[in-house]
Amino acid sequence: MIRLLHRWPGLLALLSVLMLALSGAALSVFPAADRLTAPQAETSLSVADLAGRIAARYPGVEQIKRSPSGRITAYWFNGDVAEAATIDPATGKAVASADPNPVQRWLTNFHRSLFLEDGGRIVMALGALAMLVLAVSGMLLVARRAGGWRRWFAPIKGPLAGRLHVEIARIAVVGLMLSSVTALYMTASAFGLLPDQPAALAIPATVSGNTGVKVSAINFLQGTPVTSLRELSVPAADDATDVFTVKTDTGTGYIDQGNGALLAWQTLSGWERVSETIYMLHTGQGASVLGLVLGLMALSVPLMGATGTLIWLAGRRSRPRIHNNAPLARADTVILAGSEGGSTWGFAATLHKALHDAGLQVHAAALSSFDAAKLQHAHRVLILAATYGNGGEPASAKGFLAKLEAMETPPAAQLAVLGFGDSSFPAFCGYAQRVASLAAAKGWQQMPGVATVDRQSPQDFARWGSNLGAVLGLPLSLEHQPVLPAATAITLVSRRDYGAEVQAPSAILRFAVPKSSLWQRLAGAGFARFEAGDLLGVIPQGSTVPRFYSLASASDDGFIEIVVRRQPGGLCSGQLTMMEPGGTALAFLKPNPAFRVDGGKVPVILVGAGSGIGPLAGFIRANAQHRAMHLFFGMRHAASDFLYGEEMMQWHAEGRLTSLVTAASRGRRPHYVQDALRAEAQEVVKLIREGARIMVCGGRGMAAGVSQALAHMLAPTGLTPELLRAEGRYAEDVY
Amino acid sequence: MMKSLLAALALTTALSFPAAAMARPVTLSAQLKDYGGNNAYLALYVTDKNNKYAGSLWLAGSRTRYFQHLAGWYNATGGDTSQINGITGASVGSGRTLEVTLDLKDALFDQGYKLHIDAAAENLRESPNDVVVPLTSAGAGTPVKGRRYISSFTYSM
Structure with missing residues (x-):
């Protein structure tokens, strides 16, 4: 569900999010540039002194503004000609043009409305909303993948695109969330949906009736530092009812132009302050370093768009395309696939095609998307389930058993379960068995017995197909040739x-x-x-x-x-x-993610015999972090089949291998690797109680012996190999 | 842009005249300079012979939060949007022309009334009284120069 919430806004809104991010990143440099180029006022300078300096040079001054970057702009009339300039506050003299940067204006209009007024604003706001949905759903996905919020920065494994996507995202997500939330606030404010409109301050009815006060002599302005100024408007000298208007970062006031008295004052409302802060956070105007950081984070969006698209494409390629997939609401037959590596999906696709050709309305979906309430119209539900590890749920079945457990009334549709697995494993089709027995316990009517397909056998599958066809009264011929990855x-x-x-x-x-x-x-x-x-x-x-x-x-x-x-x-x-x-x-x-050394720090106990040493030797060779690794290795005779014997000494010397215990089944004192474990029982139990992981690789008999030996050794502690397995601390690779 | 409104000014108390008074269509046309900025907000309003605000004729610009930058109009009305009910339109682009046709009372002319235009655009100067022109029968059709945003303004009957 979270993945869908992440994928579709990502793909659909990619264009608008990209436009927002790129224009936003470009805009982020302007406040910093403005801050660097604007002549700054000394902190002690008062508005009265500044206005006095400007008025002395430009007697017709009408308005003085100070931008959040500290830039002072004055507007005056030289006779009939309107003039404006950036002012050096130290001298009151014009030093640069006051014209706003046309590039910045163009980018701003593009960024907020695509030059399309209100319609464009709404489009861009939807882009910001998509960005927020992406950020939140992405955070949930990262936390889930890392195994909790506290492991937010845990190392990531997997294909490059996926790693890049997460590495960038977990840093940039803060900025993207801040930018998108503030963008939505600003849009709401622009459309008048928030109570942050400036309150009007009435012009005082009574004024002194005189004119001519020197601006530098106005008390209130002498007490107002330039750093808090927003703007000062000078009244028309020929209209005694007109007043000075001063706006600061705390409020707005009117000043009499005859005696310089403060006639009225109104402080900013709480909402206005919130809006100003949000505006600063979004634009970086008045917080130029933050602006640059946000701009830099926005630059991650194109990278994440590209890597995200690659991840999606790679995911699509790993499962066969199902043609003519009927919508669930119209389907009489529903196929649910629980697949780990994608091969069960291949069978599901073959089944789907055969049933569709037989005239049925067939809907195929991942087992994880199961929803009992939506199966009202289906006549039959066919579950094709692989098994992950020792009876565990396969990747595309995540959460299915829990949903089945929570289901109150079983669907009316008849259920058939087909398990896929390898009959040389003890829990052959273990997951499918669990599905079938839980469904039975829930009272879901099903075709008797769980059929199985051993090692992707086309014959097993065809046989199940003809049985199914007989039940349905359809001639059903399932010819499936498993598709192998390109070799x-x-x-x-x-x-x-x-x-x-x-x-x-x-x-x-x-x-x-x-x-x-x-x-x-x-x-x-x-x-x-x-x-x-x-x-x-x-x-x-x-x-x-x-x-x-x-x-x-x-x-x-x-x-x-x-x-x-x-x-x-x-x-x-x-x-x-x-x-x-x-x-x-x-x-x-x-890939075999179930049998990998995780990124933790706890000791690892490696147990292997014969050619089962292969992956264990690989773990030790890769152990550059000098994590404690204890190897128990069983062979026939140290003089003949001590695989990696030469490297072991070197790895030990380099700190990659902490300890090595060997067991030889031939020679003077024949014993097996499980015997070696028993001999070191005290140390092994101690390590396990301290949280050690155990990884076993080798033949089936050896693995069973090791499990048995451990069960015996751990009995006094209350731990069992099954408990450790459930905690993800006991992994086997058995053949 | 062409707008025609009947009795727009009759809404404002200051301009309520006897019902028998005559009205006639007047076209207000403001040509903006190419000032190189975002669209300008314009407020067109009238003061009487004592320089008191008498009523609003037109407000170009939709977002009330920016009305404060039309300082003359805003100070006169306190930003009261009921003054411009039904007589607002879109803001005007740089170099474009605002043209509005209104039915104005005859009594507005040759009685000392003045028409004011305040103008402002984002990140640019606020220009109250960009245009101030007496309303006279003789002055109709004669272009007036504005101070900052408006290159020429004409009212014609």
């Missing part, structure tokens, strides 16, 4: 071999990073940016199905590194472990 050929640079002697042939393979296009760098696509722990999808020759390997390097390292163990009969691992430097593999990058 790039990457070239092997070097390899190091281990473990042949202990029947665990493994290799550390280092590939060159392929060149990224400008678009890829901006949108974070391709190999432009990756972290240790992200996944490298490799498509072996003779297959279309990719295999995934955890990355042992980050883009900052300048190379792509993976650890591959040759599996007996493994197609992909066989090809990779046979490859010689110079050889190439077809590969693509798949």
Whole structure:
């Protein structure tokens, strides 16, 4: 919801917001320039003395004005000719032209009304409103992304465009909010919607009837410093009923031109003061440094417009376009997709097309947009849900379970749930199962059983489709070929071999990073940016199905590194472990945000065995901040498959690796990595109680053993691996 | 700009004349100089032979908050907008002409009444009494020079 509030005003109002920001930034330099060029009065100078000096040189003086920058302008008549000039207050002499800067006037008129009077003012005010909505929704998004307001300045990860957008925004948002709020106030004031109109002060009915007082002798003006002056109007000498009018930063008064007495005085109202302050804050007139800062912040708008558009485009590209998507209000069939990386969206699109071709009115949307109240007209709801991690909700399903939990009456539409996952994981389709059982508990009528699609199997999907078709009485044929990200050929640079002697042939393979296009760098696509722990999808020759390997390097390292163990009969691992430097593999990058070292300071316990050391080695290599990292590493024999053995010593010496405990399953004293953990139980438990994070990478059996060992060790503390997982302190990358 | 208003002045008490009095259409035409600024606000009003405010003829400019810069008119009326009910129009651009046709009472002419024009524009000089011209039958059709904003003003019957 907040994202929508951020995206659409951003894209729609981009033009008007851009015009406002650029003209505003240009205007911001004028108050500072004016402040620097205007001759300033000495602080002790009184209005009486200033007016006396000016009147001595220009006897026909009619009006003296002081701008917030301190510039004194006098207007007088030289015979019949109207003259005006900027005055040096020290001498009362004209020193510069009084004509307003035509560029500033042009920019001001453009900025506030596009030269279109009231209509233009409203357009620009709507632009300011859009800017305010963007600023507020953007702040909420930044806080949500950073994990709370207190982490406002926390480092950001992800594609360049997204990082730039947030980095700039979290500084500039203050200025943009101030500028937009004050702009809206000023528009309301200009249209007379605020009670800040200047109150009229009646001309006194009785005056002395004389003329000729010397302005320099007027008591009130002697007590008024020039620094508080706004304007002084001199009465017509031939009209004894006319009076001096003086306006200062506290009020307005009339002075008799016969005896110099103050005839009437009226202080500024509270509303007038508020309006003046708002005017100063918006224009920088009288606060030129603030004006420059606001102008500089306004310059961020074009940058944020460009990066924001890139983010939006990149997001659109990650999900397939759904053609003929019926509006929800007219749809008889609603498809809700809970997708993590976008592949489930691909299935949803195929399903949508087949149902649409069969003549149904089909609406497809993200599972997170679920609203039970809006499903009144639907006959059936089809939920396609992936699982994120261990039964967790996928990205496009955020908040769905909570909404389902809060739902009072289930929709009349029949529900079908199709889960997507990998049957080699314990919680296979765990999220879809949770959805189905909660829906059942809520009394939502559904087709029996949760159907599943294993590892994006087109066959599973087609089977589910024909069953669905039978229920609907429609011939439904779902032919889905998963769309893989575009793969790039990457070239092997070097390899190091281990473990042949202990029947665990493994290799550390280092590939060159392929060149990224400008678009890829901006949108974070391709190999432009990756972290240790992200996944490298490799498509072996003779297959279309990719295999995934955890990355042992980050883009900052300048190379792509993976650890591959040759599996007996493994197609992909066989090809990779046979490859010689110079050889190439077809590969693509798949981000894996769930298995990354966060930006915190708490210690990290890394547990890995065999080729599972890959991402852990990458974390240690990237640990330039010398965060405490404790590695538990299981292998077969230290003499044969101690992967990264050489680097470990160096990393330890550099402070990147705090401690290393190894376990060898062969040799004199065979034991496993979970045994090593148990042996250090006291230290491990202490670290965990102090807030340490645990990251486990390796085979399924090892991960289960580690979890079990930890559960046992933590029992006296009341902590469990599940609790730690829920707190985001226990992450696994298991294969 | 052409405006025609009936009995505009009859609204103001100072100018209530016997019902039998005759009125005639008078065209007021103010040509502005090319002063190079935003649109000017103009107040056209009449004073009697004692220099007392007698009534308003026209006010060009829509935002009441800026009326204070038309100092002569504002001081005379206290900024009372009921003085200009129905006799306001848009502000006038630099170098443009304001032309208004009103039905004015015959009794306004040759009786010592004077027509005043106050002018002001954003960030520029306030110019009360930019034009002051006696209302006489003989003076009709004769252009008068203004002091700051107005290059020439004519009233014609």
